[in-house]
Amino acid sequence: MKAMDPMELLGVLPTCHFGNLCSKKYLSVIHHRMEESLFGDLEQREMILAGNHRRSQFYGEFLGLAKAVWLLHLLAFLLDPSPSHFEGNCGAEFHSQYMESVVRFLDGLVPAG
Numbered sequence: 001m002k003a004m005d006p007m008e009l010l011g012v013l014p015t016c017h018f019g020n021l022c023s024k025k026y027l028s029v030i031h032h033r034m035e036e037s038l039f040g041d042l043e044q045r046e047m048i049l050a051g052n053h054r055r056s057q058f059y060g061e062f063l064g065l066a067k068a069v070w071l072l073h074l075l076a077f078l079l080d081p082s083p084s085h086f087e088g089n090c091g092a093e094f095h096s097q098y099m100e101s102v103v104r105f106l107d108g109l110v111p112a113g
Contacts, residue, residue: 006018006022006060006063006064006066006067007053007055007059007060007063010022010053010063011053011055014051014052014053015051018066018067018070019053021066021070022053022062022063022066023048023051023053025066026048026059026062027045027048027049030045030062032045038058039058044056044058044059
């Protein structure tokens with residue numbers, strides 16, 4: 001898949017795991033009102049709901065991004081142990097036991113905003 005164009009892949013295997021992910025993510029990320037505002041209709045959404053992948057420039061760009069995320073996830077889950085995500089909010093106290101600092105903070109606090 002790394003060297004293959006995602007549009008070509010979905011032309012051959014429209015219901016593969018990658019195709020299902022793309023359909024699900026498109027429908028969750030692109031709101032129907034936004035799609036109608038961009039394209040004047042809901043033809044793309046209707047095709048995806050029917051299990052097809054439309055060959056349009058917009059959807060092709062979306063598939064390129066989805067492919068990058070897919071490959072990044074595949075790479076991440078090859079690592080042992082698999083990576084985890086930890087996020088600190090603005091103003092949260094820094095704990096060196098759980099976090100690795102990439103910059104020095106005054107008084108050990110994450111700056112607000």
